[in-house]
Amino acid sequence: MAVKGKRQPHVLAVPFPAQGHVRPLMKLCRRIASRGIKVTFVNTEHIHAKVVAAMSEEDKRQNPIQLISIPDGLPPDDDRSPGFELMESVIRTMPGNLRNLIEKINGRSSDEKITCVIADITIGWILDVTQKLGAESVVFQSAAAAGMAMVLQIPKLIRAGNLDMNGSVKKNELINLSDNIPSWRKNELPWSFPGDLKTQSMVFETFMAGGKTAHRAKWLLCNTFYELEPPACNLIPNFLPVGPLLSTNNSKSSAIGGSFWLEDTTCFSWLDKQQIGSVIYVSFGSIAVFSQDQLNELALALEISSRPFLWVVRSNLANGSIVKFPNGFLERVAKRGKIVEWAPQEEVLAHSSIACFISHCGWNSTMEGLTMGVPFLCWPYFSDQFHNQSYICDMWKIGLRLNPDENGLRSRLEISTKIEMLLSDYSIKTNAVKLKEMALESVSGSESSSQNFETFIYHLKN
Incomplete structure (x- = not known):
């Protein structure tokens, strides 16, 4: 039961400005909103325009989350391809823009104040800003649990001499976190930009900063399910796998929003x-x-x-x-x-x-x-x-x-x-069907991802 006089929950979600990060976080946010929780979703102006343009008028009416935008600091004609310029601009402009946005929202009404910020781990450092404004910190990983485990192990890997300060693997060695997690090869790490050490170094630094914030976050949410990656999940504290995040997870959800292009039906x-x-x-x-x-x-x-x-x-x-x-x-x-x-x-x-x-x-x-x-x-x-x-x-x-x-x-x-x-190959198809059954089971009833999602919702409301 909620405490009398307690603020109503208001979640602010902030993805990294790329399709693979926006879409899964938006799916998660629609599920959160379907449980009666106010959700505000913050894209950069460039991404916001793409998402809105790809939505039909009916999609816009049915969307249960509020879509708003902040500048990314780049000129309108920039192609915003993944790389140094985009990352540098996000790092330089996002903290101040978010602070101003949250202060504006919080100033409207005590009932509207942001109570929780969910940030993509690649920009997890923004939670240092939001914590100072009284919002609880939650980290979201749009990729595998193994990738998040790797990010959290960065300081240890540097101390052990496996990685240098640019995020490069030393001596062409493999990086191995567990016998039951595939090893990472050189140039195949989450922050790898082969041939572009400048960008790689910046991305690596942001992952390190995000990892430090993640250690202080209340929860680490991820688009995976425990049965898919148990060794990786077990390496991460305060970890809630809530995937697979699908349009069909909940009857109140729909496929609207998050795409950067018009879908050809x-x-x-x-x-x-x-x-x-x-x-x-x-x-x-x-x-x-x-x-x-x-x-x-x-x-x-x-x-x-x-x-x-x-x-x-x-x-x-x-x-x-x-x-x-x-x-x-x-x-x-x-x-x-x-x-x-x-x-x-x-x-x-x-x-x-x-x-x-x-x-x-x-x-x-x-x-x-x-x-x-x-x-x-x-x-x-x-x-x-x-x-x-x-x-x-x-x-x-x-x-x-x-x-x-x-x-x-x-x-x-x-x-x-x-x-x-x-x-x-009959065995591959058989394995695929088994994995499908495992995935769908995880988001049904009282199974792992379903239960983890309920735990998060209960926490938000209480």
């Missing part, structure tokens, strides 16, 4: 016409880009496979430019291929016609794919995606690697061969 009528378990779904998330030569190899591999495919091709997928398909490709695959700029991925993966997922292995895609029981062909791009690949292929055995050749290209032969290997 015409893919559903196309999927409905395909045979069960026949479609290759291809999507590399919001950041990955490829050379035109590599995209040609992928296109020709999909053609060689003779299977139906749904391919998400962003307008900037070819190293920031429009993709040029091989001569005659679109005409030759017209009857069995569909290409869209952005898809409602969670719903696509849940469709009965999907056979496998060619993925960059971002954590959100990983969680959505495994929760729908879909086998993976892994094509990691950067950062934690390589570690997620190790989980998928080595620990969970629900996918296969797509290996580059001596020129760094995944060849059409490699891709088409691995498609056939994956779809003829």
Whole structure:
């Protein structure tokens, strides 16, 4: 029972300004709001505009959380690609902008005051600001528990000589936290920016700062479930795995909000016409880009496979430019291929016609794919995606690697061969179905993630 006179809970959520961070935190916030708790979601102005533009008028009316924005300090024409400029500007401007925002909200009414701030661990240092304003601190990890465990171990790894002060692995050694957690290789750490030590050093520093704040936070929430990563979960104090964070977690939730692009829903009528378990779904998330030569190899591999495919091709997928398909490709695959700029991925993966997922292995895609029981062909791009690949292929055995050749290209032969290997491997599909059942069970009734979420809600209200 709530204490008489106690302030009503008001949660302020702050993601890092990138699709893979905004979307899962927004899903969590919609679940929190569905329990009668006021939630204000803070994006940068640039991201806020993208999210709102991608929502229909009905979505805006139904959205249970308040969406507001703060500047990110960059000029309007900046491309805001992940890197030094974006990170430096966020670090420089976000603390002051957030302080002003919270003071403004708190000044309106005593009933409206912010009681809790949920911050992405990559910007966890902002909680130093919010704590001074009387708000409780909660850290959110949009990636794997293993990544959060790694961040919390940074000081120990530096003292032991495993990492230098730029976050680089010394002596080409592997980093290993537990026998039951895949090792991290050089250039595959959460903060790795190969070839850009300046950016890597800054990102590493922000992770260190976020890790220090996380040790003082009341709770550390994560889009995972205990049964998926028990060794990693056990390494983290005050840890509440609340995943998989899906649009279907709660009947009061919906799929609205969080996407940076308009979702092409015409893919559903196309999927409905395909045979069960026949479609290759291809999507590399919001950041990955490829050379035109590599995209040609992928296109020709999909053609060689003779299977139906749904391919998400962003307008900037070819190293920031429009993709040029091989001569005659679109005409030759017209009857069995569909290409869209952005898809409602969670719903696509849940469709009965999907056979496998060619993925960059971002954590959100990983969680959505495994929760729908879909086998993976892994094509990691950067950062934690390589570690997620190790989980998928080595620990969970629900996918296969797509290996580059001596020129760094995944060849059409490699891709088409691995498609056939994956779809003829009964054990991989069996493992994927088992993991799906485990994931869905974790968010049902009194099971792990469901119970953890209830614990957090009870704490917010009391």
